[in-house]
Each structure stands twice: as C-alpha cells, then as structure tokens.
Amino acid sequence: MVLTKSYLRYVPSHTVGLVSSSRCNGLLCRYSSTTSGQAKRSRNERLVAITGTLENIILWDCRTGEKVATLEGGKHEVTRLVLSHDHQLLAAGYSDGSIKLWDVSSLTCRVTLSGHKSAVTAMRFNSSATILASGSQDTDVIVWDVVDESGLYRLKGHKGPVTDLLFLPEKNVLISSSIDTYIKLWDMTTKHCFQTLVGHQKQVTALALIGDAPRLVSGSIDRELRVWSITDTSQQDSDEDTMPSESTEAGYKYQVHCELLGSVQRQSRERVTMLTVHETGAILGCLGADSFVEIFRIRTEEEIAAHLKRRARRARKNRRDKEEKGKQVEEEVPEVKRCLDDEMSALYVLNASAKIKSVDFTDTSEGLPRVLCTLSDNSIDVHELLFTTKPLSTRQVSSVTAPGHRSDVLTLAFNSEGSSFLSASSESLKIWNTASVQCTRTLDCDHALCSFFVPGDNYVVLGTKTGLLQLFDLQAGVLVESVAAHASDVTSISLAPDKRGFISGSHDNSVKFWEFELVQVAESSRKRVSIVLVKTLEMSNGVLCVKYSPDQRLIAVSLLDFTVKIFFADSLKYFLCLYGHSLPVVTMDISFDSTLIVTGSSDRNCKLWGLDFGDCHKSLFAHDDNIMAVQFVPKTHYFFSASKDKTIKYWDGDKFQHISTLEGHHHGEVWCLAMNPRGSILASGSHDRSIRLFRRTNDPVHPHEEREMEREAMDEEALANEATRVIPGEKADDEAALAGRQTIDTIKGAERLIEAIDVALEERTKIDAWAARQGKTETVTCHPDPHPMIIAYNYVSPERFVLDVFRKVRSSDAEEAMLLLPFSYVVHFLKLLDFWLKSGWEIELACRSVFFLLRIHHNQIVATSKLLPVMDSLRSMTQTRLQELRDTVGFNLAGMQFLQRELESRSIHLFADVEEKRENSRKRRRSAVRTLR
Numbered sequence: 001m002v003l004t005k006s007y008l009r010y011v012p013s014h015t016v017g018l019v020s021s022s023r024c025n026g027l028l029c030r031y032s033s034t035t036s037g038q039a040k041r042s043r044n045e046r047l048v049a050i051t052g053t054l055e056n057i058i059l060w061d062c063r064t065g066e067k068v069a070t071l072e073g074g075k076h077e078v079t080r081l082v083l084s085h086d087h088q089l090l091a092a093g094y095s096d097g098s099i100k101l102w103d104v105s106s107l108t109c110r111v112t113l114s115g116h117k118s119a120v121t122a123m124r125f126n127s128s129a130t131i132l133a134s135g136s137q138d139t140d141v142i143v144w145d146v147v148d149e150s151g152l153y154r155l156k157g158h159k160g161p162v163t164d165l166l167f168l169p170e171k172n173v174l175i176s177s178s179i180d181t182y183i184k185l186w187d188m189t190t191k192h193c194f195q196t197l198v199g200h201q202k203q204v205t206a207l208a209l210i211g212d213a214p215r216l217v218s219g220s221i222d223r224e225l226r227v228w229s230i231t232d233t234s235q236q237d238s239d240e241d242t243m244p245s246e247s248t249e250a251g252y253k254y255q256v257h258c259e260l261l262g263s264v265q266r267q268s269r270e271r272v273t274m275l276t277v278h279e280t281g282a283i284l285g286c287l288g289a290d291s292f293v294e295i296f297r298i299r300t301e302e303e304i305a306a307h308l309k310r311r312a313r314r315a316r317k318n319r320r321d322k323e324e325k326g327k328q329v330e331e332e333v334p335e336v337k338r339c340l341d342d343e344m345s346a347l348y349v350l351n352a353s354a355k356i357k358s359v360d361f362t363d364t365s366e367g368l369p370r371v372l373c374t375l376s377d378n379s380i381d382v383h384e385l386l387f388t389t390k391p392l393s394t395r396q397v398s399s400v401t402a403p404g405h406r407s408d409v410l411t412l413a414f415n416s417e418g419s420s421f422l423s424a425s426s427e428s429l430k431i432w433n434t435a436s437v438q439c440t441r442t443l444d445c446d447h448a449l450c451s452f453f454v455p456g457d458n459y460v461v462l463g464t465k466t467g468l469l470q471l472f473d474l475q476a477g478v479l480v481e482s483v484a485a486h487a488s489d490v491t492s493i494s495l496a497p498d499k500r501g502f503i504s505g506s507h508d509n510s511v512k513f514w515e516f517e518l519v520q521v522a523e524s525s526r527k528r529v530s531i532v533l534v535k536t537l538e539m540s541n542g543v544l545c546v547k548y549s550p551d552q553r554l555i556a557v558s559l560l561d562f563t564v565k566i567f568f569a570d571s572l573k574y575f576l577c578l579y580g581h582s583l584p585v586v587t588m589d590i591s592f593d594s595t596l597i598v599t600g601s602s603d604r605n606c607k608l609w610g611l612d613f614g615d616c617h618k619s620l621f622a623h624d625d626n627i628m629a630v631q632f633v634p635k636t637h638y639f640f641s642a643s644k645d646k647t648i649k650y651w652d653g654d655k656f657q658h659i660s661t662l663e664g665h666h667h668g669e670v671w672c673l674a675m676n677p678r679g680s681i682l683a684s685g686s687h688d689r690s691i692r693l694f695r696r697t698n699d700p701v702h703p704h705e706e707r708e709m710e711r712e713a714m715d716e717e718a719l720a721n722e723a724t725r726v727i728p729g730e731k732a733d734d735e736a737a738l739a740g741r742q743t744i745d746t747i748k749g750a751e752r753l754i755e756a757i758d759v760a761l762e763e764r765t766k767i768d769a770w771a772a773r774q775g776k777t778e779t780v781t782c783h784p785d786p787h788p789m790i791i792a793y794n795y796v797s798p799e800r801f802v803l804d805v806f807r808k809v810r811s812s813d814a815e816e817a818m819l820l821l822p823f824s825y826v827v828h829f830l831k832l833l834d835f836w837l838k839s840g841w842e843i844e845l846a847c848r849s850v851f852f853l854l855r856i857h858h859n860q861i862v863a864t865s866k867l868l869p870v871m872d873s874l875r876s877m878t879q880t881r882l883q884e885l886r887d888t889v890g891f892n893l894a895g896m897q898f899l900q901r902e903l904e905s906r907s908i909h910l911f912a913d914v915e916e917k918r919e920n921s922r923k924r925r926r927s928a929v930r931t932l933r
Contacts, residue, residue: 006700007638010650010682012664013695014437015054017404017423017430019378021667021688023095024052024078025274025358026374028382029087031059031068031104047364049372049380049400050090052078054667054690057092057102062370062382065400069107073100077667079119084129089146091132093120097741099134101146111149113812115142115739122176124165133174135162141176142739143188148848149811151739155186157193164207164275166216168230171255175216179203183218183228185258191736199226199260208275210284210298211343216258217284219272224263225286227340231257262340267294267349278361278369283385284344285371287359293373295385295392297347304342311342348392352381354406370397377406378689403439405430409685411450411672415457418676421683422460423691424448429462431474434681437693443472443479450492454516455499459529463490463504469514471531480528485512492545497552501534505543511557512536537572539565544584549594554611556597558585564599566614576614580607589632589639596653598639600627606641608653618656622649629673631682640682642670648684648694660706662694716744740816749809750820756805757828759787760798767798799835803842806849814845815852823860826853830861830870837877843885847878 020026031048048068049060057071057078073094080093083104090102097116100109116136123134125146132144141155141162160180167174174186183197183204197218206219216228233255266272268288276285277298284296299307355376363369369385371394379401383394405425414421414434423430424445431441447465454461454471459480462470467488471481486506493504501515512533519530541559548555554575558564564585566576583602590597590611597609606622609615623643632639637653646666650659668687675682682694740746766784790801809817821829830853836846854861861867 005652005655006702007650007652007659009660009697009699009701010662010694011697011699012662013681013693015056015664015690015692016432016437016439017378017409017689017691018053018058019060019400019404020051020357020374020380021053021078022357022376025081026051026360026372026380027081027083027090028062028360028362028370028372029059029083029090029104030362030364031087047362047370047382049374049382050081050083051374051380052081052092054078054688055094055664057081057090060380060400062372062398065398065402067403071102071107071109074098075663080121080123082123082125084125085127086129089125089129091123091125091134093123093134093136095119097136097138099123099132099144101132101149111812112810113144113149113151114743114745115144115151115154115741115812116140117741122162122165124167126167127169131167133165133167133176135165135176135178137161139178139180141165141174141186143174144739144812148844150814151812153191154737154739155191155193155735156737157184157735158182160203163203163205166207166209168209168256169214173256175207177204177207177218179205183207183216183258185256187255193735195258197228197258197260199228205272206275208277208284210277210281212281212301213343215261215343217275219275219286221271223266223269225266225272225275226263227261227344228258229261231259233257264296264340264344267346268292274358276359276361279363283347283361283369285359285361287356289355291352291355293350293352293356293359293371294346295348295350296344298344299342304338307342308338348385348394350383350394353377354379378404379406402442405689407689408668408671408687409689409691411448411462412674412683412685412691413452413460414674414676414681414683415453416455416677417457418678418681420457421674421676422451422453423685424451424462425689426465429460429472431460432691434676434693441474441477443477445470445472445479449490452493452495452502454529455495456529461493461502461531463493465489467506467508469493469504469531471529473528481530483531483533485514485533486510488542491543492547494546494548496548497550503546503548503555505546505557507542507560509539509542510536511539511543511546511555535572537567544586545588547588547590547597549590549611550592551594553594554590556588556590558588558599560584562601564588564597564609566611576611578607578609578614578616580616580619581605586627587629589630591632591637591653592635596632596637598630598632598641598653600630600641602626604643606630606651608656620651620656620658622651622658623647625669628669628671629684631673631675633675634677634679636679640673640675642673642684644669646670646686648673648682657703658706659703660701661710664692664694666690666692712744738815738819740812742816742820743813745810746813746816747820749813749817752805753802753809753817753829754821754825756789756802757825757832759789760802760832761828763787763790763798763801799832799839800841802832803836807842807845814849818849818852819856823857826857826860827864827867829853830867830874834870834873834877837874837881840881843881847882850874850878 027050029048029050030045032045047062049062051058054077055073059068061068076094076096078092079095082091088104090104092100097118099113101111102109116138118137120134120136125132130146132146135141139158143152145152158178158180160178162176162178164177172188174188177183181200181203184193185195187194200220202221204218204220208217210217214230216230218226268290270289273289274287282298284298286294352373356373357376358374360372371383373381381396382398384397386393407426409423409425411424419434421432426447429443429445430439433440445462448462449465450463452461458474460472467486469483469485473480485504486508488507490504490506493502495502503511503513505511513535514531515534517530517532518527521528541561543557545558552569555567555569556564562581562584564578568575581601581603585599585601588599595611597611599607604623606620608617622641623645625644627641627643629642630639639651639653642648648662648665652659666686666688670684670686672685680696684692770784793801793804833846833850
C-alpha cells in the first residue's frame with residue numbers, strides 16, 4: 001500500500017468587516033424573538049435591517065447599530081432578499097440558483113428550494129405568503145408552494161434575465177419583467193402568458209403596483225417611469241368582444257388587460273434599479289443608479305376626486321375672472337379630465353452620502369415611516385420621513401458604518417502575539433481582536449498599501465499611496481508621525497528580524513532603511529517611538545516588493561523588470577538575480593530557515609527558488625489570474641497563495657504539490673494575506689471588503705482526496721448547467737415546465753429510493769414464502785430475519801420502510817428523484833402507493849406522487865396491462881382519501897368558527913382584537929400621510 005502524506009486542514013472561521021454586499025438588496029423588518037403571545041411580542045418588537053453579506057444574512061438593530069443575529073448560508077453569495085407581508089418569512093436567493101426560506105422569529109431555515117440554474121434576481125410572495133415566485137438570470141420564472149415546500153411549475157418565455165415580479169391582488173395573475181424589454185402577464189391557472197407589454201424600447205428593470213385602481217409602474221434605463229392601467233375584464237358583459245390578447249384558441253377570457261396610460265419624468269439620468277411602495281400604498285420610492293431616491297406621492301380615489309373638484313373650481317373661477325375683465329371666453333366650461341398627474345406626483349428627493357444600492361420602506365410599531373438605504377460603500381442608513389413638516393423632510397435616525405471598511409481591504413498584519421490584527425483600506429485603519437473578532441479601534445488614514453505592528457504592539461506603521469509612512473499610536477488612537485518617505489507610492493515595507501528597524505520600497509526606484517528611536521513628547525515626560533532614515537539603496541527600476549530573510553542575512557527586492565534581486569543586508573552588496581517570470585513579481589515570502597523564497601507574479605505562476613545558488617526549484621501554474629499575495633506557514637515549507645481569481649490555495653513547497661483550495665473563499669479579488677506567529681490562523685482581505693479568518697484544525701487533508709472532491713464539484717456544476725432534458729409528457733416549446741432541476745441530491749435521493757424498493761421486494765418475497773410454508777405444515781418455524789436496513793428502521797414492514805426512506809427525500813427534490821426512476825421501478829412504486837393509500841399513510845404525499853407519475857408516464861402506464869387493477873384501485877382510493885381529508889378540514893373549520901362565536905358571545909373578542917389593532921395602525925399611517933395636503 002502506498003503511503004501518502006497528510007496535512008492539517010484550514011477551515012473558515014469568521015467573516016468580518018461586512019455590513020452589506022453590493023449584489024444584494026436590504027430590507028426593513030419588524031422583528032421580535034418572542035413568540036409566546038401577541039402582547040408580549042409587540043412590546044419586544046424592534047425595527048431591524050436585514051442585509052446580505054456574501055453567503056450570510058445579518059440582522060442589524062436600527063436603533064443601536066449592533067448586530068442582532070446572523071443567518072449562515074452555504075458557499076454561495078446571497079443575491080436577493082424578500083419578506084412576506086407579515087414579516088414572518090424571509091426568502092433568500094443565492095448565486096447558484098437555490099432559495100432558502102427562513103423563519104424570522106426563530107431564525108431557522110425551513111427549507112431549501114433548488115430550481116434555477118444561475119443567480120436569483122427577483123422574488124415575490126403573494127399576499128397570504130403561501131406562494132413564492134422567483135426569477136433568475138436563466139430567464140425562467142418558477143412558482144413555489146411555500147406550504148408544501150416544493151415547486152409548482154416553471155414559466156418560460158423571457159429571452160433575458162428576469163428583473164422583477166409582482167402578484168396582482170385578488171387575481172390569479174403574475175407579472176414579470178426582463179431585460180428583453182418585455183413585461184409579461186401570466187395566468188397562474190392555465191400557466192400561460194396571456195399578454196405581453198411592449199411599450200419599452202430598452203430593458204425593463206423594476207415594477208411596482210400603485211393606487212386603488214390599481215396601476216402598474218415600470219422603470220427602464222431611460223428617464224421615464226411608464227404607468228399602465230389594469231382593467232378588470234371579468235366584469236364586462238359576456239357579449240362584448242374579447243380582445244385578441246385576452247383569449248386563447250378555446251375562447252378562454254382572461255381577467256385583466258393592461259394598456260399604457262402615460263409616463264412620469266424622473267430627475268435622475270441613470271437607469272432605474274428599484275421601485276418600492278410603502279405599506280399604505282401612499283408613497284412610491286424610485287431608485288436610480290446614483291446617490292438619491294425620488295419619492296412620489298400616490299393619491300387614493302377619494303383624494304383624486306377631491307383634487308379634480310379643486311381643479312374644476314379653479315377653472316370656473318378663472319372663467320368668471322375673464323368675464324369680469326371683458327375677455328372672450330368659451331361658451332361651455334371645459335370638462336376637467338383625469339390625468340396621470342392627478343394620481344401621482346413628485347414629493348421629495350432623499351440624498352445619501354454614497355451611491356445607493358437598494359431602498360425599502362416600513363413603519364415602526366408606533367406607525368412612524370422609515371426608509372432603509374443600503375449604500376455601495378459597505379454601510380446602511382435609516383431615515384425617518386417627517387410628514388408633519390411642510391414641505392416634507394427627512395431625518396437620519398441611525399447608520400451602520402463601524403463594522404467594516406468603505407473600500408477594499410488592501411493590507412493585513414498580526415501583532416507579535418497574534419491576539420489582534422490590523423486591516424487598512426483607502427480611508428481607515430481598523431484594529432480587531434482575534435478571539436472575539438470585534439473591531440476595537442478605527443483610525444483615519446491615507447490610502448494604505450502595506451503595514452506592520454511595531455515591536456511592543458503599541459504602534460502601527462502604514463505605507464501609503466502618496467509616498468508617506470504613517471506612524472499610529474494605538475493606545476492614544478492618534479497619528480503621531482507622518483514622514484514623506486518616497487516620491488511615489490510605498491509598495492512594500494518589511495520589519496527587520498532584530499526588530500530595530502524596517503525597509504521600504506517604492507516606485508521611485510529606491511529602497512530605504514529606517515530605524516526606530518525614542519523621542520521626547522512635547523510638554524510631557526513621556527517618550528514615544530519615531531522612525532529615522534538610515535540609508536538608501538537606489539535601484540534601476542521601480543520596486544514592487546521588499547523582504548528581509550528571517551536570519552537578516554539577505555534582502556530580496558522585486559523590480560518592474562520581472563526580476564528579483566538579492567542583496568546582503570549588512571553591506572548591500574549584490575548577491576543573486578532571480579529571473580524567469582514573464583511579468584513583474586508582485587509578492588514574495590521567505591521561509592523560516594532562509595533557504596527558500598517563493599515569488600508570485602502577474603503571469604499567474606508561483607516559483608520556488610533556493611537562496612543558496614538562486615536556482616529555480618519549481619514553477620507552479622498556481623491561479624487563473626494575477627497572484628497578489630503569498631505567505632509561508634511558520635516553521636514549515638508550506639505556503640498559501642491568493643489571487644484575483646478569488647481563490648486561496650495551500651501548497652507544499654518541498655513536494656511542489658497543491659494541497660487544497662480553501663473553502664469559504666472570497667467573492668472578489670483577494671488582495672492580501674497575513675498569518676499569526678503560530679501559523680494557526682490565516683487572514684485574507686478582498687475586493688468584496690470582507691476579512692476572512694481560517695483556522696487550522698486537527699483534521700487531516702489528503703491531496704488526492706481533494707482532487708477527487710474537486711472533480712465531483714465540477715461534475716455537479718456540469719450537471720446543473722446541462723442542456724434542457726427531454727421529459728416524457730413535456731413538450732420543449734411549452735411555456736410551463738417542471739420547477740425542479742437535477743442535482744447530486746436528487747440523484748442520491750433516487751438511488752436511495754431504488755435501493756429501498758429492492759429491499760422491500762426482497763423482504764416481501766421472503767415473508768410471503770415463509771407464510772406459504774407455514775400454511776402447508778403444522779411445524780412452527782421462526783420468522784425470517786429482516787434485512788439489516790429494515791432493522792435500522794425499528795423492524796417496520798417493507799412497505800413502511802420504503803415510505804420512511806421516501807419521506808427523507810426533500811419535498812422540493814421528490815419530483816426530480818421520481819423522474820430518475822426506471823419504469824420497472826415505477827410499476828413497483830405505484831403498487832406501494834396504492835398500499836399506502838389503503839393503509840392511510842401520508843395521504844397528501846402519496847396522492848401528489850400518484851398524480852406526478854401519471855402525468856409523466858401516462859403512455860407507458862396505459863400500455864401496461866398488469867397495472868390495470870392497480871390504477872383502478874388508485875382511482876377509487878385517491879377519491880376516497882381526499883374526500884376524507886376535505887371532510888376533516890371542513891369539520892375543524894366549522895369547530896373553530898363555533899368556538900369563535902361562543903367566545904365572542906361571552907365578550908371575549910379573541911380574533912377581533914388583532915384586527916382592530918391592525919386597523920388602528922393602518923389609520924395612523926394614513927393620517928400621517930394625509931397631513932401633506
């Protein structure tokens with residue numbers, strides 16, 4: 001047997017520094033962790049902001065700005081969030097096309113839905129939160145049953161990514177928009193697109209429903225908001241001619257019809273990114289790709305009628321004034337016609353400090369309106385709309401900025417004990433506690449490029465893009481010294497192993513040597529650290545990176561001429577030249593024993609060199625993009641490399657072997673790496689503004705197993721991106737299709753189901769043979785030993801065993817798993833379904849499976865004569881069992897209504913209290929809006 005070397009695994013530990021991802025929207029939610037009672041719940045209710053932070057979801061308290069909870073996802077980034085109308089259910093769409101449903105009160109994931117092939121771009125709950133519609137970059141719209149936790153159907157018709165979705169109130173109609181410039185209206189009963197709106201010349205980016213009529217508002221990449229009238233055609237006379245877009249070949253008449261009313265001009269010249277409506281329907285927020293939100297006022301039918309009366313009075317007054325002045329007037333007073341300006345008008349422009357990514361409205365428990373703005377600089381702002389002031393104004397009530405940087409994290413460094421680390425970006429320096437992963441101090445700085453802790457861990461040195469070396473006192477939290485060190489940006493600094501000084505390199509073709517010294521603080525007896533220039537080494541090209549060897553014998557300098565030059569540290573005499581890269585060396589590191597140097601270049605290669613003769617030991621094609629950082633693990637020849645391809649890889653520098661690619665990697669370019677002195681924690685900073693910590697565990701990792709897992713992941717990705725499958729009973733050009741998609745989970749579910757059917761058939765044959773032998777002889781024999789898998793299920797019957805296995809397949813994957821069953825197993829499965837229905841086991845699951853198999857395998861089932869008695873039994877049993885369920889539901893409903901009447905007759909208003917409170921809350925919100933008049 002061949003022995004392979006094992007290594008210790010690094011696993012994701014924490015992700016810090018993020019407030020809100022740039023790809024995900026934010027939501028305002030009335031949150032309470034208490035579910036024991038309505039009164040207690042309302043007392044503990046607070047307003048929280050929900051934001052996506054890469055693969056996780058974070059709840060922020062809008063009053064204190066502190067983190068309330070974290071909903072941890074998988075490996076993929078959150079791209080879309082949506083709340084149900086009662087704020088109890090949160091749907092999160094991910095970049096791999098999956099959707100997770102979270103219970104907001106308990107902060108638990110209820111179900112994971114898999115159907116889309118690419119990132120989810122739009123989602124919407126219906127009014128009762130029983131149906132969820134989702135759209136994706138794969139151009140499909142999928143309708144999900146939230147109660148059954150499964151997909152109902154897939155709607156195909158758009159030619160580009162879906163941008164927004166809406167449910168039409170009190171109508172079984174779904175509206176979708178896409179970048180293909182079309183808006184489609186879908187009848188959810190017939191699963192058919194009955195009207196396509198073609199009023200836009202460019203991509204449609206957002207939708208909203210406003211008014212009592214209602215009206216459909218659509219936004220595009222131009223300066224206009226288009227408004228569409230929605231006509232209820234179900235009230236028209238039956239003899240009225242039906243519009244062609246409302247009828248099918250069979251003459252089916254649809255309930256609504258849309259026509260373009262007009263357009264509203266916006267102030268912004270950028271494209272519309274989001275349209276959101278306040279809960280009362282009185283305010284519409286329009287967000288463009290800039291730093292302000294346009295707020296429009298939406299009038300009710302009563303307000304519109306009053307507004308028209310005022311217009312009519314003004315018209316009559318103007319007529320009388322003209323008559324008194326002797327001017328010629330028309331014989332008849334012109335009729336005041338209703339126009340779009342009577343229904344909506346510009347109200348206010350809310351400005352923010354940075355580009356706004358998303359906006360959301362909600363009310364506090366006191367009925368005060370709030371506006372959430374998630375900003376592109378990794379922060380969120382909450383504003384209050386002040387309706388009591390005229391004109392309308394806003395007030396910023398809270399902001400969450402402290403937990404993260406406003407720009408990319410460009411440099412990281414641990415202190416000498418590893419108890420804390422620093423991160424710096426173009427605007428700030430932050431100090432983090434390693435154990436609690438909390439930010440302990442934030443300081444303003446210039447555009448930082450490199451950094452380290454001064455010995456003693458009380459000071460920090462930063463090299464900046466402006467050529468400055470900045471020295472910060474961490475205890476006082478101030479900048480104590482700023483030295484104009486170079487004429488160009490300071491690209492790299494390296495602390496000397498003897499802790500007495502450091503070197504700096506710059507694009508000004510120089511390497512400078514600095515030493516620390518203590519100087520007297522003015523007007524104080526205290527001394528502080530200062531830095532003094534000792535000597536300068538001039539180079540022929542710009543310097544990209546400098547590094548001391550751990551024994552302080554050598555200095556390595558990488559230049560823009562693609563080479564790395566090695567000098568003696570004491571005499572600065574030239575020693576070696578390492579050449580071989582085809583592009584400049586951006587980063588490098590030297591091993592603990594000063595025998596190896598690893599260089600990372602823009603040519604995507606890592607090269608390992610010996611420092612004794614300067615020979616290249618190995619050239620590794622490490623990444624698919626520029627390598628930005630390399631870091632040796634202390635006391636080993638293992639090293640990490642980070643790249644713009646968003647990955648961090650672990651290597652063995654002795655065997656020149658790729659050990660593993662770290663899981664939980666960034667969703668943006670990785671700029672920097674840092675490792676604590678013990679080598680147990682690796683930190684990385686990225687373009688996505690997050691800082692990720694990886695901790696070393698005792699779990700072994702074998703490179704050949706990692707390669708096998710990578711191949712399996714590639715196979716799974718290829719499976720998800722395969723071409724459209726041919727499904728029996730489904731036409732390729734149908735607008736409606738199955739909602740699910742084939743994944744590794746569905747394949748495993750089908751395999752477990754096939755195995756369970758085989759075990760059940762074998763066990764049933766064995767039991768029947770034993771029973772037959774018992775009938776022929778008077779000798780009593782022992783019952784045959786059950787199969788080990790049945791023993792694991794507590795000696796259940798073979799039929800019950802299959803049911804238990806089938807129940808463990810996720811509801812959203814059940815249909816896809818049944819699709820993979822060969823027809824020979826479908827025959828046996830139908831017989832099992834018949835047995836379950838006769839036994840009264842899992843009636844809903846059994847009926848759903850029967851109907852699905854009949855739809856998919858209808859032709860084969862009809863042609864199979866041995867299934868005739870089975871199908872006849874299924875026909876009668878499904879009718880009987882479903883009628884029993886209906887009777888049970890009706891009985892329970894009647895009982896609840898009886899109890900309600902009995903309690904209300906005793907003056908115990910069990911249900912009326914809640915409705916009364918809700919109505920009072922609605923009245924307060926409406927009155928606040930009407931103060932504008």
